Amino acid sequence: MGTPDFAVPTLSALLDAGHEIAAVYSRPPRPAGRGMAERLSPVHHFALTHNLVVQTPGSLKGEEEQKAFLAHKADAAIVVAYGLLLPKSILEAPRKGCFNVHASLLPRWRGAAPIQRAIMAGDKETGVTIMRMAEGLDTGPICLQGRGPIQPTTTAGSLHDSLMHLGAGLMVEALNKLKRGALDCRAQSEAGVTYAKKIDKGESEIDFSKPAAEVRNHIHGLSPFPGAWFRLDQEGHSFRIKVHLCEIAQGSGKPGEVIDDKLSIACGEGALRLLSLQREGKSAMGVEEFLRGFSVPKGAVVG
Numbered sequence: 001m002g003t004p005d006f007a008v009p010t011l012s013a014l015l016d017a018g019h020e021i022a023a024v025y026s027r028p029p030r031p032a033g034r035g036m037a038e039r040l041s042p043v044h045h046f047a048l049t050h051n052l053v054v055q056t057p058g059s060l061k062g063e064e065e066q067k068a069f070l071a072h073k074a075d076a077a078i079v080v081a082y083g084l085l086l087p088k089s090i091l092e093a094p095r096k097g098c099f100n101v102h103a104s105l106l107p108r109w110r111g112a113a114p115i116q117r118a119i120m121a122g123d124k125e126t127g128v129t130i131m132r133m134a135e136g137l138d139t140g141p142i143c144l145q146g147r148g149p150i151q152p153t154t155t156a157g158s159l160h161d162s163l164m165h166l167g168a169g170l171m172v173e174a175l176n177k178l179k180r181g182a183l184d185c186r187a188q189s190e191a192g193v194t195y196a197k198k199i200d201k202g203e204s205e206i207d208f209s210k211p212a213a214e215v216r217n218h219i220h221g222l223s224p225f226p227g228a229w230f231r232l233d234q235e236g237h238s239f240r241i242k243v244h245l246c247e248i249a250q251g252s253g254k255p256g257e258v259i260d261d262k263l264s265i266a267c268g269e270g271a272l273r274l275l276s277l278q279r280e281g282k283s284a285m286g287v288e289e290f291l292r293g294f295s296v297p298k299g300a301v302v303g
Contacts (some may be wrong), residue, residue, distance in 0.1 A: 001025040003041045007080035009168035011046060014078065015173045022072040025153050028056040045102070049243060054140045061089050069093055076178065077134060091133055096178055098133040099168035103160075105129060105145055109196040110125050110138035113301060115163065116156045117196035120221035122213065125148055128167040130174045132185045137195075140187035143177075144170050149191055152216070155223040155245065199226065205231045208256040208303050212248050212270035219243050219272075227278065230256075232296065232303045241302075244284050245276035256303040258296055262288050265302060 002011065003026050014021065024047040029038035040048070047054045057065045066089050077098040079086070091098050104114035105128040111117075118126040127147040134140035146166045150159065177183035199222065206228050208215060222228040227242035251259045253266030264273040278284040279294065294301075 001077055001082040001084075001086075002043045002080040003027040003083045004081050005042045006167075007043050007101075008046050009164050010078065010080045010171050011043060011166040013172050014175070015050060017175070019175065021047075022074050024057055025055045025057070025082065025084075028058055028162070034182045036231060043103070049062075056085075060084055061087055064091060066093075068143060074174065078175075080167065086133065088135055091135065093161045099143065099171065099178075099234055100128045100131045100133050100138075100176060101138070101171055102131055102138055103163045103167065103219050104196065105147065106131060106138060107190070107193040109194055111196040115159050115198040116199055117194075118221075119154060119156055119159065120217050122217050124148055126163070128163050128170055129169075130170050141187050143183055143185040144174050146170050153220075153245070157224045185236045188227075204228050206243065206303065208265060209268045212267040213271050215267050215272055216246050216248065218245050224284070226246045227230040230302075232302050237293065240280050242278040242284070243274050243276070244278065246272045246274050249273040254301065256301045257301045258298055258302065260292075261298055263291060263296055 002259050010052055024043065025219050026041045026044040026047070029044070031037065032039040040099065044056065052242070055068070060069065066087070066175040069090055070093050076096045077094045078100040079098055086098065101112065104118060105125070105127045109117050127145055129142055130144040131138065131140045131142055148162060148166065172211065174183055179240050204222055206215060206219065219228040222242040227244065229240050230244045232239045247288050249264040249271040251266065251271045252258045252263055253271070255266055255268050257266045258264070259266050259271060262273055263268050264271050273287070275287050277287060277290045
């Protein structure tokens with residue numbers, strides 16, 4: 001049961017490990033693109049290329065959908081970023097339970113945006129949790145965890161890609177242990193619980209009055225989507241510029257002030273050099289290419 005790219009490696013790993021997939025559940029196709037043609041989810045598309053049965057209910061709350069789910073007589077349900085609430089009857093249907101790949105070290109960052117929130121908070125480490133699902137929001141017992149560092153260069157995009165593969169391997173390991181009766185799942189601690197609320201586009205504007213490390217974490221946590229941005233006024237025009245990658249730089253100045261010819265910008269404490277930027281309607285590009293086509297002189301103030 002999954003929908004986005006993040007879920008595809010787990011389905012692929014289950015197939016490679018020889019598990020029988022009774023059915024694949026994914027969110028329904030959605031209109032997309034200029035012609036608004038229906039687009040299959042990444043999981044749906046992958047499943048069809050491997051001749052798997054795909055179900056796309058809009059909800060699992062109805063009696064007919066729950067009967068159809070029971071009819072699969074599944075040993076286990078594997079859930080990865082599915083996007084639909086699983087009612088109690090669904091959670092209790094598989095003989096050995098429902099298991100979830102969650103992209104954090106639970107109980108830290110329960111909820112919708114654990115990858116982004118871990119980076120934005122300045123965490124030095126995160127990982128993946130394999131959890132036996134319960135009715136609460138990411139409250140189920142922890143079965144396995146894998147860890148990995150968050151580096152100063154880590155973005156939400158790069159962390160997403162590393163964690164989706166880590167999660168796939170851990171889920172195969174969890175099912176192997178489950179088959180042997182050796183999967184030990186422990187209740188989550190109530191200490192250290194945090195919630196990763198959904199990213200709101202309204203929080204994506206960059207505030208250069210904050211310390212440089214906080215601004216960097218904000219930028220990287222929202223890269224590539226929705227993208228943290230600042231406003232630059234030039235010759236009577238106002239441009240919104242997204243920043244996808246940056247690094248701590250030497251120097252200081254008034255917050256938002258450009259302090260050199262390499263697009264280093266002063267923050268409330270310290271400074272940042274912007275490395276990858278994107279103008280509205282354009283593709284992302286490195287800072288050197290950006291500056292060749294868009295002059296931002298030393299002393300200019302952004303934001």
